[in-house]
Amino acid sequence: MFRLFKHYVPYAVLFLALIDFALLFGAAEAAWVVRARQIGMGVDPIAVRYWPLVNFAVTLQLAMIAVGVYGSDAFHSLRFAAARLVVAICLGVIFLSVVYFALPGYTLWRSNSLYAMFFAFVLLVSVRMVLGRMFGTEAFKRRVLVLGAGQRAARLGRLGAERATSFSVVGHIDMGDCEPVVATAVPRAAIDSLASYAATLGANEVVLALEERRKAMPVADLLHIRTLGMHVNEISTFLERETGRVDLRSINPSWLIFSDGFSSGRRLSSLAKRLFDIVVAALLLTLTLPFVLFAAVLVKLESKGPAFYRQTRAGLYGAPFDILKLRSMRQDAEAGGKAVWAEKDDPRITRVGRFIRKVRIDELPQVWTVLKGEMSFVGPRPERPEFVAELGKKIPFYAERHVVKPGITGWAQINYPYGASLDDARHKLEYDLYYAKNYTPFLDVVIILQTIRVVLFPDGAR
Structure with missing residues (x-):
């Protein structure tokens, strides 16, 4: 594996990503040339349109990462890869179409984009047909x-x-x-x-x-x-x-003490992370407020009780704080105030609640908590203090997940979606410890991109 900013990337993924970037750049150039000749325009040197071509390739490749084109399933199933490529190309071109109005000189024309989409899909699928089997062989x-x-x-x-x-x-x-x-x-x-x-x-x-x-x-x-x-x-x-996780069955305290990670010299990274949280939280609160209010009305219409609810969670270094969420369960979901684990197909979830959980709308009010600085966009999922006390007694190193701020999304959430039992909590802790140990802004970017996959293809969100 290739280590990139403390995060390991398989050689097969790196090799395919480099090929894909070259193919996307070539598809954009071919689209430009074809369209120019159709309308009788002369074809200038490639340096004149360098940035539109690069933007097309970079944007579509980020979309491919986001929807899981480089996941293990896509390496072993051409049908799966082709379906994800369609989604990625459409998402990327839609984003570029929006950017076109703000920066018209740095994106392809809309007519170019249509041709580029077609060429990109053909080229990307073709390379997977030719090299797909090789990526899963002993060669890599x-x-x-x-x-x-x-x-x-x-x-x-x-x-x-x-x-x-x-x-x-x-x-x-x-x-x-x-x-x-x-x-x-x-x-x-x-x-x-x-x-x-x-x-x-x-x-x-x-x-x-x-x-x-x-x-x-x-x-x-x-x-x-x-x-x-x-x-x-x-x-x-x-x-x-x-x-991509810290294996609890094989580690001991000395390994955590002497291994690389948990660096204290990341003050600049933490500052950049906080600045990102503030800017994006303010923007998201502005853009998503109508959706949150509409969902709140639906919650109120379906079941009695407030549309929003506050709940105490354990934050940085275990300090308690309150999160704000849209209510997705019945008001009497926790009779007597006793904390209860969520279940798969939990009967306490309302019909509206099931939908807003699938598309993660119930999480949007937590952006306010991010703006206040009690949470970050990326980090371990904050748990109830009652669960933290219980899990800390049963799972070794559980307290170490609190050395970073909790987040709305995280490494555990995109790799292990379920968390409704002691065994699930142990597995998620392994991913949380990996994040706390190897945190870099690069890993945050990977997690944010992969969160799009979880939202678009929700597998058992609770």
Whole structure:
């Protein structure tokens, strides 16, 4: 994987994105030339229209990221990819059409855009027909040798066998640290040189997945492997990179203490984040107020009770604050004031409430909380203090998610939509810890773009 601003991007995604950008630029240029010749206009040098072409390519590529064109499903299904490409191209061109009125010299003509849409779709689908199978093959996967034969090592074997992963396990070595559960593991005593064995298998990386490291740490082997230029990682760091989450089953306090992340030197990034929150919150409050008021009227008409409700949540460093939301449940949803987990197909949700949850309109009043500075647009989902106290006792490192401001959307929300049980809370915490540990403005941009996918294709919003 390629590390970009502390966030890992699979090589296959990076390679395809670069090809797509070139194709989008070419589609815009072809559209310009075709349309110019149709109306009898001379074709000037490409430098004259450089910015319209770049804007077309950049905008459509951002739209492609937003709707999930570079997700694992799109890599393995041409039909899925083609459907998402249609949505992305339409969204991008609609946005450019709006921009045209403000900056006409920096976008394609509307007649150009129609041709560019067609050329872009044909080119993007064609490259996926030709190269689509290759992106999921071993050519773009890291070959990993696992040191260990216990449960941790077995987990890596199962993960590497999944279709969407960017690595494959080429072998396991039984280091004698536990009773082996991987039947194909080769005993360390049967190998003369571990470094030579790894090279024979064509391994790019060695991952330490021992159950007990105190007596079985192969320091000499690892040193030899590393000095030969092969990457060496332990399982927690490896899983963080490959899954985009901090694996709670493999980490310990020392890993969190000594690993890269949780940087205090991001004052400039925090300032930029706050400025972004203020500007966008003010703009959103202005633009979405009619929709919020209309939804509030529908809520009032369907069920008794106030259209809006306040609820106490745990914020930065666990400090309590109140959020404002449109009411999507019956007024008596929590009889006696006792906090209750939301469920899938929760019977307490009203018909209007189900709709406004699907399209996330119920979240819009929280923009006021963002403007006040108690929340951000991006961050871990704020939980009820009652749930925080309960989960903090049952899930290790739960308090560490509060080292960043809570957000309306977040890394957990776009990667793991459900959160209605203890197991769900544990999974979402793994994503929240990844965000808190690796936060950069770049990751915020990725999350905001991917939130569009969640809104357009809601999978079980609650």
